[in-house]
Amino acid sequence: MPVRVRSRVARHNLYSRFFGIATTSSELLGKQTDVVTELHPLVEAAGQSGSLPDWARCGPRRRAHAARVANLMSSWATSLGLGGDEIVRWTAAGHLHDALKDAPVESLESLAESGWPEPLLHAPACATRLRADGVMDEELLLAITYH
16 A cells, blocks of 8 residues: 555544544553553663563564564554654564563463463463563553454
8 A cells, every 4th residue: 555545544544434443452442541651661672672571582583573573563653654652662562572482381371361372372471571560551562462
């Protein structure tokens, strides 16, 4: 889709208005989530330089995958006309989404709620770790949990 078209779609919220597609987790959940006014240092570091928390468990191939996802997320955020901190948040989600993908399953089970299948445990476990470190950005945490 050409940049001008994407900008117009984003500016006028056309996906949501005409196709009923949720464009924010607030719309998706049908409720208002708290607005984040300041980026948590872990989120800022991931979004600006791709730095992961010390507890992250992902090898070189997984980090390369996360960097590609972060690039894509940054491009989408830019195409939607989002501002600087929003672009950092979206980029951080890309870098952080698989931060525990290579962790042993046993270590993830205690962090994720029951009912998650083994291949998906890393996602809610990562959100739990970020919450424990003080990240309160619920939209970002939901994006990581349900990616």
